[in-house]
Amino acid sequence: MANKRIVITGTGVVTPLGCNVEEMWRRLMNCESGIGPTTVFDASTFPSQFSAQVPDDYDHLADLPQELREEHKLAGRNSRFMIGAAVQAWRQAMLPLPLNGDEPAIRSERVGLYLGAGEGPLDFDNFIAPTVEGWNSETQEMNWEIWGKVAKARMDAIRELEQEPNMPGSHLARLFRITGPCMSCLTACAASTQATGEALEMIRCGDADIVIAGGCHSMIHPLGVTGFNRLTALSTRNDDPTHASRPFDKERDGFVLAEGAGAVILEDLESARKRNAPILAEVLGYGSTADAFRVTDQHEDGRGGIAAVQLALKDAGVSINDIDYISSHGTGTAENDSIETHVIKSVFGDQAYKVPVSSVKSMLGHLIAAAGVVELITCVLAIRDQILPPTTNLTNLDPECDLDYVPNQPRKAPVNIAMSNSFGFGGQNNIIIIKKFSE
Amino acid sequence: MPKRRVVITGIGLVSALGESSQDYLKALWENNSGIKRIGAFDPVNFTSQVAGESPALRMAKLVPKAHRKATKLMSRDIELAVVAADDAVRDAQLKTKGTAPEEPADIEPTRSGVNIGAGLICCDIPELAAAIQNGTENDTFSYGKWGREGMATLTPLWLLKYLPNMLSCHVSIIHDLQGPSNAVTCAEASGLLAVGEAFRLISNDKADVIVAGGAECKVNPMALLRQCLLKRVSTKYNDTPEKACRPFDSQADGTVVGEGAGIVVLEELQHAQKRGAPIYAEITGYGASFECGPDYVAPSSQGKGIALAITKALAESKLDPDKIDMLIPHGASVPSHDLGEVNGIKTAFGAAASKLPIFAVKSRVGNCGAGAAAIDLVTAALLMKHNKIPANLNCDQPAADLNIINQTTETELNNVMTSCYTYGGQTAAMVLSKI
Numbered sequence: 001m002a003n004k005r006i007v008i009t010g011t012g013v014v015t016p017l018g019c020n021v022e023e024m025w026r027r028l029m030n031c032e033s034g035i036g037p038t039t040v041f042d043a044s045t046f047p048s049q050f051s052a053q054v055p056d057d058y059d060h061l062a063d064l065p066q067e068l069r070e071e072h073k074l075a076g077r078n079s080r081f082m083i084g085a086a087v088q089a090w091r092q093a094m095l096p097l098p099l100n101g102d103e104p105a106i107r108s109e110r111v112g113l114y115l116g117a118g119e120g121p122l123d124f125d126n127f128i129a130p131t132v133e134g135w136n137s138e139t140q141e142m143n144w145e146i147w148g149k150v151a152k153a154r155m156d157a158i159r160e161l162e163q164e165p166n167m168p169g170s171h172l173a174r175l176f177r178i179t180g181p182c183m184s185c186l187t188a189c190a191a192s193t194q195a196t197g198e199a200l201e202m203i204r205c206g207d208a209d210i211v212i213a214g215g216c217h218s219m220i221h222p223l224g225v226t227g228f229n230r231l232t233a234l235s236t237r238n239d240d241p242t243h244a245s246r247p248f249d250k251e252r253d254g255f256v257l258a259e260g261a262g263a264v265i266l267e268d269l270e271s272a273r274k275r276n277a278p279i280l281a282e283v284l285g286y287g288s289t290a291d292a293f294r295v296t297d298q299h300e301d302g303r304g305g306i307a308a309v310q311l312a313l314k315d316a317g318v319s320i321n322d323i324d325y326i327s328s329h330g331t332g333t334a335e336n337d338s339i340e341t342h343v344i345k346s347v348f349g350d351q352a353y354k355v356p357v358s359s360v361k362s363m364l365g366h367l368i369a370a371a372g373v374v375e376l377i378t379c380v381l382a383i384r385d386q387i388l389p390p391t392t393n394l395t396n397l398d399p400e401c402d403l404d405y406v407p408n409q410p411r412k413a414p415v416n417i418a419m420s421n422s423f424g425f426g427g428q429n430n431i432i433i434i435k436k437f438s439e
Numbered sequence: 440m441p442k443r444r445v446v447i448t449g450i451g452l453v454s455a456l457g458e459s460s461q462d463y464l465k466a467l468w469e470n471n472s473g474i475k476r477i478g479a480f481d482p483v484n485f486t487s488q489v490a491g492e493s494p495a496l497r498m499a500k501l502v503p504k505a506h507r508k509a510t511k512l513m514s515r516d517i518e519l520a521v522v523a524a525d526d527a528v529r530d531a532q533l534k535t536k537g538t539a540p541e542e543p544a545d546i547e548p549t550r551s552g553v554n555i556g557a558g559l560i561c562c563d564i565p566e567l568a569a570a571i572q573n574g575t576e577n578d579t580f581s582y583g584k585w586g587r588e589g590m591a592t593l594t595p596l597w598l599l600k601y602l603p604n605m606l607s608c609h610v611s612i613i614h615d616l617q618g619p620s621n622a623v624t625c626a627e628a629s630g631l632l633a634v635g636e637a638f639r640l641i642s643n644d645k646a647d648v649i650v651a652g653g654a655e656c657k658v659n660p661m662a663l664l665r666q667c668l669l670k671r672v673s674t675k676y677n678d679t680p681e682k683a684c685r686p687f688d689s690q691a692d693g694t695v696v697g698e699g700a701g702i703v704v705l706e707e708l709q710h711a712q713k714r715g716a717p718i719y720a721e722i723t724g725y726g727a728s729f730e731c732g733p734d735y736v737a738p739s740s741q742g743k744g745i746a747l748a749i750t751k752a753l754a755e756s757k758l759d760p761d762k763i764d765m766l767i768p769h770g771a772s773v774p775s776h777d778l779g780e781v782n783g784i785k786t787a788f789g790a791a792a793s794k795l796p797i798f799a800v801k802s803r804v805g806n807c808g809a810g811a812a813a814i815d816l817v818t819a820a821l822l823m824k825h826n827k828i829p830a831n832l833n834c835d836q837p838a839a840d841l842n843i844i845n846q847t848t849e850t851e852l853n854n855v856m857t858s859c860y861t862y863g864g865q866t867a868a869m870v871l872s873k874i
Contacts, residue, residue: 045586071733109728109747117624119559119603127661128571128580135568142565147660148484157668161735161862164559165603165624170863173729179747181727182865183632186557186603186624194621198636205639207727222582223562226590227598290553290611290620295509295599304617307549425599426608428620 006203007437009277010265011377012088014081015364016052016258020088025381028389029410033242033363035256040220041124048234050241051220052258052365060084065097072171076120076162079171081261082216086172089212093265094277098177105274112180112208113169114199116191118217118369120163121224126154168216180208186369188424191215192262193372197286197432199266209271216261217369228257233333246393247330247359248337248401255331258365262373281380281434284417285316291427298339298427305343308429316433318417320348323355325388325413327375327420330359331366336423338400356413358406362392372422376432379418383436388413445641446874447719448711449531449704450817451523454804455491455697459526460821466803467829468847472681473804474695479658487672489680490658491697491805496522503537506613512599513609515698516560519810520606520654521613523700527650528614531704532716536615544615545714552618552646553611554637555702556629556653557603558809561661606654618646627769627806627861629653630701630813635725635867637705647710654700655808663696669736669862671773672696685833686770686799687777687843694771697805701813703820719820724758724870726751731864737775742783744866749787749858752868758854760791765828767815767857770799771806774838780860781839796844802832812859812867819871823852
């Protein structure tokens with residue numbers, strides 16, 4: 001059996017730089033920043049007081065047919081982003097919303113789903129109230145009787161259920177009437193790249209013909225920001241938020257927390273052809289590895305990252321000389337950017353200096369679980385328009401970061417094959433390679 | 440290229456019936472229940488006050504020296520996974536960095552992966568509360584004060600205890616598993632979906648060995664409250680805990696939360712044979728599907744998704760329904776869910792459904808969330824080795840005309856199926872066959 005070819009037939013995003021692919025791309029080309037003061041809660045005394053939020057006027061129901069809206073009204077913040085991104089991708093792929101008997105070529109059990117979905121944001125005020133009321137600061141003990149009483153009165157069944165990480169996928173499966181395999185994974189900042197890669201495997205092994213893949217996340221809530229601030233992972237450049245995300249720059253001081261979602265439709269080429277669906281790119285290969293080193297740090301030699309890139313190249317059947325562009329993980333933390341640079345140099349050797357590498361996190365911030373798929377979509381667009389998105393805020397190169405990072409303005413360049421890198425806390429490494437489609 | 444065959448060579452299980460699969464098995468034969476009144480916190484103001492709590496775990500003894508410092512970063516969910524994984528790797532007689540640090544490993548790290556299903560990990564509320572007290576003004580939480588003073592009192596690496604991929608990550612570090620690494624988060628179906636994905640990866644030559652399964656602690660005030668709010672938990676049996684979880688019984692009134700982990704070592708057949716490894720069973724069929732109602736909680740009363748997953752798994756195994764010697768279903772003990780499951784089983788098994796012996800694990804250990812379906816799978820592998828089906832507890836007046844086994848029954852177990860679903864609608868089934 002010849003290997004199946006898998007293509008991308010739809011893309012969609014909800015991001016701080018726009019809630020559709022074209023707007024996001026235009027603004028990335030304009031080097032705009034999606035970063036500003038945090039307004040979803042009062043972060044004015046937090047070490048990091050800014051983030052990249054999805055615009056307030058985003059309405060996840062606006063694009064849905066009236067009769068499909070009801071059961072998604074109470075979706076969690078992350079699921080709302082996911083619905084918007086997924087519906088765009090679904091429509092671009094010319095799939096019926098919802099799947100129905102009118103198009104017998106598509107059987108709902110042959111359609112699958114694989115998301116790298118973050119948990120929904122905590123219902124913070126209602127979560128914290130019983131914790132404060134039940135706590136005895138003298139004995140340093142919780143009075144569970146009080147906690148239980150207050151919690152029961154304040155918390156809501158649906159708001160709690162919506163925090164479960166499988167719920168974004170559940171909303172999509174209900175919305176589109178998918179009955180095939182529906183997976184969610186949450187491998188930290190690599191999750192949606194992982195999900196897209198596993199979706200590729202799902203089609204390859206015959207479990208589905210069409211898979212909606214991607215991810216969503218919002219950790220812009222008090223404990224999310226607290227957690228990252230305590231890890232000293234976030235930039236604290238409070239006086240200049242739009243210049244805070246500085247991947248590969250000497251003055252970088254951490255990443256900028258963002259939120260949003262991205263979705264791609266992966267499809268067996270034969271299925272796409274049968275439906276005359278638009279073919280946006282071909283997915284060539286995927287690599288997934290673990291550093292197996294420490295939960296706190298990446299391996300200093302980047303061993304897991306190197307192995308993942310090598311696996312992806314091998315899986316794609318291409319060599320280092322074939323890669324025209326690398327969309328880096330490029331978070332803007334001291335550790336990530338130097339190790340990622342080292343990973344690229346280790347695999348590409350001298351060729352590393354000839355391959356442009358950029359980080360759209362400089363403009364979008366870090367969408368955590370959703371980051372990878374949004375970045376993959378920028379690779380699809382780079383291939384479409386033969387132009388590379390820049391790394392903005394790159395004014396003083398770190399001597400440890402000496403590659404071509406496409407600084408500060410987009411660049412016209414031939415892009416046939418692009419690679420998208422994602423790395424996650426705990427040592428998750430996920431790489432995807434895509435190619436301009438040709439018969 | 441023919442697909443590679445995948446076998447289970449090791450199992451690990453932590454549950455309310457003990458820290459090891461040996462303890463668990465013994466309790467199964469002795470008809471013991473692990474469900475008791477909750478001891479981890481005072482549940483007086485919760486509608487459901489019973490749970491399957493696992494014993495205290497000896498982390499310091501078990502985790503190799505090189506990684507011992509990191510035990511401080513292990514939430515209960517992570518501990519459960521680490522202990523069960525250790526059990527499974529030893530059971531498979533594998534030498535890894537974790538089980539034999541001084542000896543050469545008999546796995547190739549880059550061809551060895553991990554995929555442990557995880558839940559929405561709940562934070563340790565007293566730990567958080569102690570920090571939060573520094574962020575309150577007049578007994579009310581203040582964002583301003585929390586940002587200025589409070590948050591600094593929270594331990595710096597706090598977040599790392601609660602990332603769902605940390606179950607897989609700690610296990611990958613301890614045993615040096617540098618290959619494909621994932622963390623499936625599909626609520627109560629996570630454990631089986633993780634093993635299913637690992638099965639596909641090995642079968643398609645992406646790895647030779649994968650440590651897979653699931654773990655979760657649902658015996659946490661937040662996790663229990665969520666289930667109470669959904670009205671999915673038993674409330675009538677708070678005074679008789681061991682009677683509370685009653686899958687497929689007409690007096691069932693809800694599920695019972697539990698905590699536990701089920702982990703298997705999956706291995707490519709020749710890889711296992713070459714090193715003379717013990718083999719429990721081969722995975723011969725797997726199917727996944729989706730279905731839930733508009734409330735996002737219950738399967739439909741017809742159990743269409745469950746039927747689809749079972750049908751897919753049967754088709755891949757090329758077995759007729761009457762060749763399945765036992766089914767371990769999800770059996771949540773939620774009446775409307777059990778009904779959907781019964782109808783799904785009947786649809787998929789047809790005429791064979793009424794004779795199919797059924798054992799519902801949750802009647803013994805409760806519902807361990809992301810660990811539940813993996814515990815079911817480990818149980819299936821374990822029972823195949825002993826050719827014996829334990830008794831379901833509490834199914835006194837079956838609500839369905841299925842063959843719910845009510846006393847320990849010796850029978851040849853050549854092909855066994857496990858199936859699961861979850862709130863949210865993710866559904867899976869798997870067939871294990873003797874080699």
